[in-house]
Amino acid sequence: MNEFFYKLGKKASKTYQATKEKAVKLSEELKIRGKINEHKEKIIKTYKEIGEIVYNEIKKDNDVSKDDVISKCEDISRANDEISKLEAQLLALKKVKKCIECGAELDINSEFCSKCGRKQPVTEKVEVKEEPKDTKEAEVIEINNVEDNEEGNNK
C-alpha cells in the first residue's frame, strides 16, 4: 500500500514536472517568437523610413547620399542578426537543428540528414536562456512535499 502511494506520488511528481517543463518551454518559445516578430516589424518600419528619406530627397531634386540612410541600413542589419540568433535559440529549445544542405529539421544529435543524407557539422552548443528562477524553486518545493508525504505514509 505504502509502495503504491510512493509510486503514485513519484509518478504524479514526474507528470507534473513534465507538464511544467512543457509549459515553460512553450512560453519560452512564444517569447522568442514574439521578439522575432518585433524585429521583423522594426525592419519593415525602417525600410519605409529609408523609402521616405529617398523619396523626399529625389522630390527636392537632391542626390541621395549614403550618409542619409546608412544608420537605417545598419539598423536593419542589426535586426536581422538578432533574428538569426533568436531562430537558433528556437531550434535549440526544440532540440532540433536544420540540415545545412536542404534545411530539413533534424534531431539536434543527428550526424546525417534523414532527408538528403548530407553529413552535418558537429553541433556547437547554442546558449538557451535559463528558465526563470522562481519556476525552479517552485519545482523543488513540489518535490520536497512529495518526499515528506511518503515519509508520513511509512510511519
Ligand SMILES: [Zn+2]
Ligand atoms: Zn538535408
